[in-house]
Amino acid sequence: MSTLELPEAMAALRPKLGAYVEKIERAAPYGAALLSAQSAMQIRVDNREEQVSELAPTAGTVLTAFDGNTVRERSVNGFDPKAVTSGLDELLGGASFTAGRPVDPGPERKGDFVTPMQVPPASLTTAEKLERCRELHRRLKDRDPRIVNARVSYTEMGEHKVFCNRAADLAQHLQRVRLFVFLMVSGGDGVQYDWAQKSARGGWEMLTFSDAELQRVVDQALALLTAERIDPGEYSVVAAPGVAGTICHESFGHGVETDMFLKERARAVEYVGRRVGSDLVHIWDDPSLPGSLGGYFFDDEGMLAAPTHIVDAGIFRQGITDMYSATALRLPRTPNGRRQDFSRKAYARMTATFFGPGKSTFDELVGGVDHGIYLQKWDSGMEDPQGWGIQVTCHYGREIRGGRVTDRVFSPIAMTGFVPDVLQSISAVGNDLQIDSGTCGKGHKEYVSNSAGGPHLLLKARLG
Amino acid sequence: MLRTITDALRARRDLKGWTVRHVASREAQVYGVPSTIEASRGVDQERYLVSVLRETPGPDGRPSCGSGEATLLPGGDLRAALETAALTAGLVHNPPYSLPGPATFPQVRLADESLSRDLGGAAESLIVRLYATAADHPQVRLSAAECYVTEEHTHLVNSRGIDVEQTATRVDIEGVLLARADGRETESFFMLSRRRAADLELPAEMSRQAQYAQDLLRAGPAPTFAGPIVLRGAALAELLMPAESQAGPLQILGSAASKYNKITSWERGKTILRKKSQGDPVTLWVTSRLPFGQHAGRFDEEGLPSRRVEFVREGKLVNFIAGQRHAEYLGIPATGAFGDIQAPAGKTPVAELTRGKHVEIVTFSWFNPDPVTAEFATEIRLGYLVDGRKRIPFKGGLFIGNVLDALANIRWSAETGFFGHYQGPVAARIAGLRVAGEAAA
Numbered sequence: 001m002s003t004l005e006l007p008e009a010m011a012a013l014r015p016k017l018g019a020y021v022e023k024i025e026r027a028a029p030y031g032a033a034l035l036s037a038q039s040a041m042q043i044r045v046d047n048r049e050e051q052v053s054e055l056a057p058t059a060g061t062v063l064t065a066f067d068g069n070t071v072r073e074r075s076v077n078g079f080d081p082k083a084v085t086s087g088l089d090e091l092l093g094g095a096s097f098t099a100g101r102p103v104d105p106g107p108e109r110k111g112d113f114v115t116p117m118q119v120p121p122a123s124l125t126t127a128e129k130l131e132r133c134r135e136l137h138r139r140l141k142d143r144d145p146r147i148v149n150a151r152v153s154y155t156e157m158g159e160h161k162v163f164c165n166r167a168a169d170l171a172q173h174l175q176r177v178r179l180f181v182f183l184m185v186s187g188g189d190g191v192q193y194d195w196a197q198k199s200a201r202g203g204w205e206m207l208t209f210s211d212a213e214l215q216r217v218v219d220q221a222l223a224l225l226t227a228e229r230i231d232p233g234e235y236s237v238v239a240a241p242g243v244a245g246t247i248c249h250e251s252f253g254h255g256v257e258t259d260m261f262l263k264e265r266a267r268a269v270e271y272v273g274r275r276v277g278s279d280l281v282h283i284w285d286d287p288s289l290p291g292s293l294g295g296y297f298f299d300d301e302g303m304l305a306a307p308t309h310i311v312d313a314g315i316f317r318q319g320i321t322d323m324y325s326a327t328a329l330r331l332p333r334t335p336n337g338r339r340q341d342f343s344r345k346a347y348a349r350m351t352a353t354f355f356g357p358g359k360s361t362f363d364e365l366v367g368g369v370d371h372g373i374y375l376q377k378w379d380s381g382m383e384d385p386q387g388w389g390i391q392v393t394c395h396y397g398r399e400i401r402g403g404r405v406t407d408r409v410f411s412p413i414a415m416t417g418f419v420p421d422v423l424q425s426i427s428a429v430g431n432d433l434q435i436d437s438g439t440c441g442k443g444h445k446e447y448v449s450n451s452a453g454g455p456h457l458l459l460k461a462r463l464g
Numbered sequence: 465m466l467r468t469i470t471d472a473l474r475a476r477r478d479l480k481g482w483t484v485r486h487v488a489s490r491e492a493q494v495y496g497v498p499s500t501i502e503a504s505r506g507v508d509q510e511r512y513l514v515s516v517l518r519e520t521p522g523p524d525g526r527p528s529c530g531s532g533e534a535t536l537l538p539g540g541d542l543r544a545a546l547e548t549a550a551l552t553a554g555l556v557h558n559p560p561y562s563l564p565g566p567a568t569f570p571q572v573r574l575a576d577e578s579l580s581r582d583l584g585g586a587a588e589s590l591i592v593r594l595y596a597t598a599a600d601h602p603q604v605r606l607s608a609a610e611c612y613v614t615e616e617h618t619h620l621v622n623s624r625g626i627d628v629e630q631t632a633t634r635v636d637i638e639g640v641l642l643a644r645a646d647g648r649e650t651e652s653f654f655m656l657s658r659r660r661a662a663d664l665e666l667p668a669e670m671s672r673q674a675q676y677a678q679d680l681l682r683a684g685p686a687p688t689f690a691g692p693i694v695l696r697g698a699a700l701a702e703l704l705m706p707a708e709s710q711a712g713p714l715q716i717l718g719s720a721a722s723k724y725n726k727i728t729s730w731e732r733g734k735t736i737l738r739k740k741s742q743g744d745p746v747t748l749w750v751t752s753r754l755p756f757g758q759h760a761g762r763f764d765e766e767g768l769p770s771r772r773v774e775f776v777r778e779g780k781l782v783n784f785i786a787g788q789r790h791a792e793y794l795g796i797p798a799t800g801a802f803g804d805i806q807a808p809a810g811k812t813p814v815a816e817l818t819r820g821k822h823v824e825i826v827t828f829s830w831f832n833p834d835p836v837t838a839e840f841a842t843e844i845r846l847g848y849l850v851d852g853r854k855r856i857p858f859k860g861g862l863f864i865g866n867v868l869d870a871l872a873n874i875r876w877s878a879e880t881g882f883f884g885h886y887q888g889p890v891a892a893r894i895a896g897l898r899v900a901g902e903a904a905a
Binding site for chain 2: 009046047048049050051052053054057058059060070071073074076078079080083087090091126127130148149151184186190191192229232233262263264265324328343344345380382384386387389391393395411412416443444462464
């Protein structure tokens with residue numbers, strides 16, 4: 001594994017963090033400091049233009065004081081010791097701390113961590129990355145005369161973080177990469193599109209598209225030119241891994257973020273230890289899953305990455321926690337305290353959330369459906385932890401007739417349902433675990449990189 | 465620092481142009497959970513966003529233009545940042561274009577001094593007001609609330625002589641109201657973003673949300689319904705423009721960048737509707753001059769002055785929304801970034817729009833239409849089947865249709881309101897769409 005190299009100002013500030021924590025803990029029962037620097041760049045190549053842009057970087061210091069009742073934080077721009085000292089004085093000046101619930105700083109832990117990569121983005125020049133995108137664009141753009149625009153979009157996101165409390169001294173470099181191909185085609189009645197993406201916590205070695213994969217995007221975009229709207233109703237559904245991941249994310253992901261328990265917004269709180277799905281259902285959240293976009297080595301509150309078994313053979317075992325909700329509700333800490341960046345508070349957030357694999361092959365799943373829908377490509381999802389509903393919007397699905405997937409395409413398709421009904425209806429689970437990636441918000445804000453996935457699933461759901 | 469950066473940029477001979485934005489913000493955040501304040505936070509941020517333009521020969525030998533960006537955070541290396549930006553700009557080959565030139569920048573009301581004076585005090589007092597206003601409705605309780613109060617100052621300078629500043633405030637509020645009866649609990653969740661505190665209209669919003677939470681207690685399954693559908697307030701605003709982004713169908717299909725990249729088939733002077741209009745005329749303005757509008761400003765990120773742009777007149781596209789570059793490519797006026805949406809008052813009072821059997825939708829799970837095809841199928845968080853005096857709440861079911869078809873069959877209310885990113889009729893009655901539910905209507 002490579003050695004961690006922190007940005008200079010961050011490295012210079014790191015040795016002082018212990019003293020800051022000590023000073024906070026002279027006034028409050030618990031203190032912590034987080035240094036966070038995020039940077040990102042994007043390359044976009046279209047048929048008629050190209051662009052290299054920087055996505056706004058952030059860099060700052062979070063000073064935390066917690067008395068078991070209220071978290072007080074000061075987020076200071078950058079890593080200048082004078083500004084941080086001044087921020088510390090502001091944080092402690094005039095604040096009164098009461099003795100609330102005991103706050104657990106966690107076990108003793110130290111370590112520096114670096115994302116393993118074969119081809120680190122930093123080893124390539126911007127010119128080389130741009131040329132790779134142009135090359136991929138050339139492979140895509142002329143595959144059919146109905147293509148009106150092909151877009152290749154590459155994003156790299158780097159994060160350096162240092163966390164310190166009285167028990168922890170941790171640092172990590174996370175490198176995330178995403179490569180999209182996006183294809184617009186024109187038919188008689190308008191424009192349609194499809195896309196494919198590769199993403200990873202890793203380097204360029206994860207970002208290769210085969211010719212067959214590119215051709216699939218073209219074929220699917222063209223198929224959408226004749227797509228129909230589906231007749232609303234309840235269907236037998238085979239959900240592709242990305243769709244399964246979105247179901248899992250919106251149901252027993254958001255629904256078991258325990259800050260939602262605290263806010264009395266999650267129906268799941270009544271179901272701890274109870275059945276919420278069929279025996280075939282296992283759901284995990286695991287920031288340590290190798291290569292997953294949403295993963296890391298430790299969270300923004302210093303908890304080392306480890307898997308959480310949320311649903312075990314259909315029984316809801318435990319939720320995912322941040323420090324505040326774990327303290328307030330006296331729950332075990334899990335490594336899920338995440339911030340959008342240094343300017344935002346930590347919430348209980350998912351990392352890589354997925355259904356565990358089963359034993360069925362794809363052909364067995366589809367073969368058991370006389371009339372149904374293969375939900376093939378997810379687009380977005382929305383949670384409703386209190387009402388325990390889910391909405392999963394799919395870009396398209398295909399008809400299943402007589403145990404075979406046909407060429408009849410429907411778009412878009414929304415899937416809705418009551419979470420326990422959907423999970424109880426899962427009657428077969430595929431053996432083909434795949435993890436997909438995206439961006440997750442808390443409601444409509446607090447965006448973080450995220451992964452979700454699963455195998456193919458056979459279930460019943462309302463579509464429209 | 466700004467002067468140091470602009471001096472360094474002026475000294476370079478390899479650049480066709482440059483823009484620097486100095487953005488400094490202060491923010492107070494307060495988070496409430498049942499019976500206590502979960503967290504209070506103070507945040508300072510400052511950055512210099514540098515964009516440079518270079519002209520270099522393209523692969524075919526013809527002149528080409530490229531831009532490069534670098535953001536300087538405190539303590540950043542100016543020389544290295546400018547080198548990176550210039551190097552990047554030299555790699556990118558697009559048809560030549562220029563930067564915006566000097567212009568008259570309008571004065572637009574963006575800042576609420578009552579917030580700026582004491583951000584932390586304002587955030588705390590808003591949270592207290594939220595809980596106090598909720599307490600006026602004993603049938604519900606506020607179980608969680610968040611309040612962010614932000615002041616942001618932007619100073620933009622470019623190589624063509626633009627030197628302009630603005631200060632804006634913003635208040636963002638989230639709340640969760642719970643209602644309980646017979647062992648059943650429901651919530652109404654709301655988010656509001658405004659530039660000034662008075663526009664939050666907390667008592668009215670709280671009354672509305674309290675009613676929603678209680679109505680959800682007696683809500684049944686959604687009906688299957690094909691007939692008039694009434695959208696009110698925020699739900700209508702979402703049809704025209706998603707509240708949390710600018711990537712709805714009107715924003716994508718009406719942008720010059722989409723036109724240049726052949727993503728949209730819209731043409732100036734031609735209808736944007738897919739069907740012959742059978743409703744009121746659709747006329748929409750896009751404006752960044754709306755006082756205290758969510759997307760209002762004196763200027764956009766490129767330095768184009770804010771404008772009020774006629775976007776759609778009687779169903780026909782009047783102007784694409786264009787930044788400098790795509791405006792030059794297409795030979796059309798540069799309008800600046802997409803702002804807020806304004807629609808003129810309709811002719812029909814709400815009382816008349818809501819006559820007869822219809823479905824009224826007040827909140828969606830997430831109204832998320834396909835930005836290119838404008839098709840949607842979205843879950844209804846709360847709606848009502850209305851028939852005369854009967855008003856039966858329901859939850860669930862799918863609202864299905866196409867945004868452009870909805871606009872072809874719309875009747876606007878005479879009454880108007882302001883919803884942060886939308887100013888116009890407070891309600892609309894739409895024909896030709898449907899609700900797919902579980903029960904017969």
